Structures are given as C-alpha cells and as structure tokens.
Amino acid sequence: MTQPRTRIQQKNRTVILSAGLDVFSQYGFRGSTLDQIAEAAGLSKPNLLYYFASKELIYTELLSELLSTWLDPLIAMNDAGDPVEEILGYAKRKLSMSRDYPRESRLFANEILQGAPRISASLHGELKDLVAEKAKVIRGWQAHGKIADVDPYHLIFSIWSLTQHYADFDVQVQAVLPVDDAFPGAEAHLEHMLRRTLAV
Amino acid sequence: MTQPRTRIQQKNRTVILSAGLDVFSQYGFRGSTLDQIAEAAGLSKPNLLYYFASKELIYTELLSELLSTWLDPLIAMNDAGDPVEEILGYAKRKLSMSRDYPRESRLFANEILQGAPRISASLHGELKDLVAEKAKVIRGWQAHGKIADVDPYHLIFSIWSLTQHYADFDVQVQAVLPVDDAFPGAEAHLEHMLRRTLAV
DNA sequence: GTCTATAGTCTGATAGAC
DNA sequence: GTCTATCAGACTATAGAC
Numbered sequence: 001m002t003q004p005r006t007r008i009q010q011k012n013r014t015v016i017l018s019a020g021l022d023v024f025s026q027y028g029f030r031g032s033t034l035d036q037i038a039e040a041a042g043l044s045k046p047n048l049l050y051y052f053a054s055k056e057l058i059y060t061e062l063l064s065e066l067l068s069t070w071l072d073p074l075i076a077m078n079d080a081g082d083p084v085e086e087i088l089g090y091a092k093r094k095l096s097m098s099r100d101y102p103r104e105s106r107l108f109a110n111e112i113l114q115g116a117p118r119i120s121a122s123l124h125g126e127l128k129d130l131v132a133e134k135a136k137v138i139r140g141w142q143a144h145g146k147i148a149d150v151d152p153y154h155l156i157f158s159i160w161s162l163t164q165h166y167a168d169f170d171v172q173v174q175a176v177l178p179v180d181d182a183f184p185g186a187e188a189h190l191e192h193m194l195r196r197t198l199a200v
Numbered sequence: 201m202t203q204p205r206t207r208i209q210q211k212n213r214t215v216i217l218s219a220g221l222d223v224f225s226q227y228g229f230r231g232s233t234l235d236q237i238a239e240a241a242g243l244s245k246p247n248l249l250y251y252f253a254s255k256e257l258i259y260t261e262l263l264s265e266l267l268s269t270w271l272d273p274l275i276a277m278n279d280a281g282d283p284v285e286e287i288l289g290y291a292k293r294k295l296s297m298s299r300d301y302p303r304e305s306r307l308f309a310n311e312i313l314q315g316a317p318r319i320s321a322s323l324h325g326e327l328k329d330l331v332a333e334k335a336k337v338i339r340g341w342q343a344h345g346k347i348a349d350v351d352p353y354h355l356i357f358s359i360w361s362l363t364q365h366y367a368d369f370d371v372q373v374q375a376v377l378p379v380d381d382a383f384p385g386a387e388a389h390l391e392h393m394l395r396r397t398l399a400v
Numbered sequence: 401g402t403c404t405a406t407a408g409t410c411t412g413a414t415a416g417a418c
Numbered sequence: 419g420t421c422t423a424t425c426a427g428a429c430t431a432t433a434g435a436c
Contacts, residue, residue, distance in 0.1 A: 027228065027231065106313055128375055150393075157373065157386075160365065164361075165358075185354050189358065
C-alpha cells in the first residue's frame with residue numbers, strides 16, 4: 001500500500017499479519033477462518049476487516065512478503081566464489097530460514113500443496129528464471145571441473161527439500177527424534193551430504 | 201469395517217475414498233468440503249453420507265489406509281543385506297511411492313502441516329519405534345565400518361525429504377524444471393547423493 | 401477505530417419421498 | 419440406494435452505533 005499510516009495502524013496491521021501467518025501456515029487459505037485469525041490477533045472480526053478488506057488480502061499480502069525474501073539466499077549464491085562453499089553457504093542460509101521462519105516455509109508448502117493458485121505465475125516466472133540462471137552457474141563450475149557433474153536442477157531441489165523438511169515436517173521430526181533441537185544435527189548432516197555429493 | 205458388503209457398496213466406497221483422497225490431499229481436512237468430494241465422486245452429498253456417516257470418517261479411513269502402507273518400504277530394509285544397497289533400495293522404494301502415490305504423500309504432508317491432530321499418536325508410537333529400530337540397524341552397520349558414520353535419524357529424514365519432495369512440491373518442480381518427467385533425473389541424483397554420503 | 405448486530409452464503413448432516 | 423428439500427450452525431463481509 002502507498003497510503004501513509006499512523007503508528008496504531010502499522011502496529012495492528014503487523015499484529016494481523018502475524019496472526020494470519022500463524023493460521024494460514026497451518027491450515028492453508030481455504031482451511032483458515034477469520035475467526036481464528038481474529039482470535040490469534042486479539043481483535044474483533046470486523047476490526048480485522050477494517051485493516052484488510054478481505055481474508056484474501058491478508059493472505060496475498062503474506063504471500064508477496066514471502067516471495068520477496070524467499071529467493072534471497074539463492075540470489076546470493078555467487079558465481080565468483082568457491083563453488084563448494086557457495087553451494088554449501090546457500091544450503092546453510094536456507095536451513096537457517098527453516099529454523100528462523102518456519103511459518104513462512106509452511107505457508108509456502110500449503111500454497112504449493114493446494115496447487116499454487118495464487119503463486120503459480122511467480123513460480124513460472126521469477127523462480128523458474130532464477131533457477132535457470134543459477135543452474136547455468138553450476139554447469140559452469142562443472143565444466144571447469146570444480147564440482148561433481150550432478151544435475152543442477154535436482155541439486156537445487158535436494159537443497160530445498162533437505163532444508164524445508166525441518167520446518168514443514170517439524171511435528172514429525174519432533175515426534176521421532178529424541179532430542180530438543182534438531183538443527184545442529186541437521187546442519188552437520190546437510191554439510192556432510194553436500195560435500196560428499198559435490199566432491200570431484 | 202467388518203460388515204459384509206455388496207459389490208455396489210464396495211464400488212461406491214472405493215469411488216468416494218478416491219474422490220476424498222483427491223480433495224483432502226490438496227486442501228487438507230479443514231479446507232475440503234463434502235460438496236467437492238461429492239462432485240469428484242459423481243454422487244450426491246446425502247449419498248456420500250449414506251456410505252460414510254461423516255466427513256471425518258472418510259478422512260480417518262484414508263489416513264489409516266495410508267499408515268498401513270506408508271511404513272512398508274522402511275520395514276523392508278533388511279539388517280542382513282548389504283548396507284549401502286539396503287539403504288539405497290529403501291530410498292528408491294520411497295521415491296517410487298512418490299511417483300505412484302503422490303496423493304497419499306500430499307495427504308500425509310497436509311496432515312503434518314496442520315499439526316498431525318489425527319495421526320500424532322501413530323507418529324509418537326509406531327513410527328518413532330520403527331525409526332528407532334532401524335537407526336539401531338544403521339548404527340550396527342557403522343560400527344562394522346560398512347557405511348559412513350552419519351546420524352541415522354538425519355539420514356532417514358533426508359531420504360524422506362528428498363523423495364517426498366517430488367510428490368508434495370510437484371507443482372513447483374513442474375514449473376521450474378523444463379522436462380516432462382522429473383523422476384528419472386531424481387532417481388539418478390538420489391542414488392549419487394546417497395552412495396557418496398554413505399561411502400566409507 | 402472498535403464494537404455489536406446481522407445480512408447472505410456455505411457447510412455438514414438429516415428427513416423423507418421414491 | 420439415491421434423490422430433493424431442508425435444517426442448524428459456521429462462514430465472510432457489511433451496517434451502523436459509539
């Protein structure tokens with residue numbers, strides 16, 4: 001939005017978006033209700049709709065916030081750096097995002113599971129283009145014999161899956177793994193797998 | 201159920217469960233409606249409820265069917281076999297399930313994302329026990345120097361995430377990857393990663 | 401800005417004809 | 419077994435008092 005806002009407006013919008021993230025990330029767009037979000041935000045339902053004209057607008061606002069930060073770790077992967085360390089750095093940034101922003105990860109997962117109705121264009125556009133660009137970088141590294149000759153696309157998919165799993169399937173990880181914090185072990189295993197995978 | 205059923209009953213129950221799987225796997229329990237399921241099944245809503253007394257019963261029936269087959273690939277991992285081939289065989293069976301039963305994978309993913317309200321006991325029970333048992337097997341292989349000394353739990357998580365990704369995030373994979381069938385490439389990459397990861 | 405009240409629609413489930 | 423009609427409650431969104 002481009003309109004100026006008072007402090008109280010900004011605060012309430014933030015509270016609503018955080019509550020919406022809690023609810024939408026768990027139940028998806030269709031499975032979430034304004035009552036749940038209002039309850040989580042500590043506001044009445046009409047008051048929610050004073051700040052966001054519809055349930056849809058809360059959701060799409062969250063999605064567009066998400067997209068703008070979701071690609072940053074991959075964008076930061078630098079052609080000029082050391083190939084193995086660049087890929088590993090990307091994977092670790094992605095894992096950190098699963099630890100620090102699990103709700104955003106689950107929001108994205110829910111949107112994809114439901115067929116990406118509100119994000120499909122971005123997947124076929126910016127995401128596809130960015131991945132194609134980085135796949136080219138990876139192929140360049142491979143042509144110079146810097147890393148093993150694996151398919152760049154599946155390499156990137158494997159980094160996505162290995163890292164997002166700890167956010168999206170947190171409930172399962174917690175149920176199965178007899179430790180408090182899964183992330184130290186996850187990072188060690190991720191580093192082991194990727195270094196071995198990429199070694200020439 | 202234990203009651204005898206006519207052929208038409210069996211057929212309609214099957215049709216309803218398949219339609220329910222279509223819908224629930226996409227929108228989760230809360231986001232799915234009986235109208236959607238009835239439409240997908242080609243039956244009227246009251247007729248649906250003639251076969252299953254409630255929406256909840258369709259869903260829980262699907263979940264219990266899922267659980268009984270979901271663990272089979274891991275159960276089949278054999279202590280007495282060759283360690284690398286056993287783990288690789290498990291991973292490949294799991295990947296085949298993502299290819300052949302993507303709806304079941306997404307149903308499970310949705311249930312976990314929503315906090316596993318109807319499957320939590322199984323996660324803390326049979327699943328946790330099975331994984332603990334197989335982790336012990338893997339530790340035995342490691343003690344004998346047969347495979348690399350990686351954390352068995354994170355190894356199993358990595359196999360889950362790498363394989364289920366191609367079912368759960370299919371829409372994203374299709375949007376980004378410029379090929380028709382992602383699975384041949386996925387299997388090759390999976391095998392490469394795991395052989396490298398496990399090598400002593 | 402925030403609330404109560406409520407309109408209008410959707411949803412899960414039931415009644416009852418055929 | 420299958421349908422039309424329908425109820426009761428939940429849902430998104432609006433009206434209007436304060």
